[in-house]
Amino acid sequence: MAKVAFIGLGVMGFPMAGHLSVKGGHDVTVYNRTPAKAVTWVEKFGGKSAPTPRQAAEGADFVFSCVGNDEDLRLVTIGPDGAFEGMKAGSIFIDNTTASASVAEELAAAALAKGFAFLDAPVSGGQAGAENGVLTVMVGGDETAFDHAKPVIDCFARMVGYMGPTGAGQLTKMVNQIAIAGLVEGLSEGIHFAQKAGLDVEKVIGVISKGAAQSWQMENRWQTMNADKFDYGFAVDWMRKDLGICLSQASKIGARLPVTALVDQFYAEVQAMGGNRWDTSSLIARLSNADRKA
Template sequence: MAKVAFLGLGVMGFPMAGHLRTRGGHDVVVYNRTPAKADAWVTKFGGASAPTPREAASGADFVFSCVGNDDDLREVANGPDGAFRGMQPGAVFIDNTTASATVARELHAAAKAAGIGFLDAPVSGGQAGAENGVLTVMVGGDEDDYAKAQPVIEAFARMVGHMGPSGAGQLTKMVNQIAIAGLVQGLSEGIHFARKAGLDVEKVIGVISKGAAQSWQMENRWKTMAEGRFEFGFAVDWMRKDLGICLAQANETGARLPVTALVDQFYADVQAMGGRRWDTSALIARLDGVGGKD
């Protein structure tokens, strides 16, 4: 059993912290910007809450974070009341936020200067993966920090991989989001085409999902896409944030992402249709004319 802090109790962080407590058996202290969520977590899982990241991290062996963006991460990690101020030498900070590789490297350097470890460890699997404890975790950072943290991370993960030095976890997550964007658009067009062609979508998916077209998105999203249900899952707003990170990184490195840039604009259309909080599979709504679009 380790002493663990978890910062950020959104739709991902809340169950992830819960698995650290129940499945991992760790002593967990949580922090959330809105204290009511921290109180709700303690009521459900036990453990304790703290009013600041610094106090939550005090004496912890491992500190996890899952917050909104680069600036949120900087604040909870290295702000005036950030976790770095309360962490003991040798402790490891594990960030599960999807953020930039730049902020990962920045905080890695700051952590090293403070005598602590830092791992960028974004996750894939969505809210369902977090709730079921089967996330995929892509980790960047020093090998010795990874070796210490991996058994703890496994409390909420099905797959944990060390991808390389600081920033490599975030870069791998970018690859993940680039691939998903193209897959969801392709699946949207396929289902849209099948309906226009007068095919039985369920029969079509039943056959092609057993061949080369199969994907997680097809297996888990085709039915709700065909039914026009999107009030769940990974929000379009979050995907646009992630794709913005991908496109900014591509500009820095000279990578060419024409399909990703196009799908990002399609998601902007979905936002304009009122679908900011719809699941990312809502790309099909743009094709089907929901909200007045053709």
């Protein structure tokens, strides 16, 4: 059993921290910007809550975070009462936020100066993956720190991969989001085409999902997409944030992402339709909306 802190109890962090407590049997202290959420977590999973990230991190062997973006991450780490002020030498900070590679490098340097390690460890698998403890975790940073942290990360993961030095975890998550963006648009267009062609979509998916077109998105989202229901996963607002990170990094390294840039604009159209909190499969809604306008 380790002493663990978890900062950020959103739709992902809440169940992830729960697995650390229940499945891992660790001594977990949580912090959340909205204290009521921390109270609810303690009532459900036990453990303790703290009023600041610094107090949550005091004495912890491992400190996790899962927050919104780069600025949120800076606030809970190096901001006033940030976790870095409370961490002990030799401990490990594991950031599960999807953020930029540059903020990972910035915080890894700050951690090193204080005598502890920082791992950038974004996750994939969505809310369902977090709740079921089967996330995929992509980790960058010191490999020795990774080896120490992996058994703890395993509490909420099905796959934990060491990707390389600091920033490699975030860069790998960018690859993940780039691939998903294209897949969801392709699936949206395919289902839309099948609907317009008068095909039985269930029969179509039943056949093509057993061939080269198969994907997680197809297996898990075709039914809700076909029914125009979009309350089942990662929100459009967050996907646009992630794709913005991808496009910014691509500009820095000279990578060309024409499809990603196009899909990002398609998601902007979904936002304009009021779909900010719809899940990412809602790309199909802009095709149906275009039909209604026509």
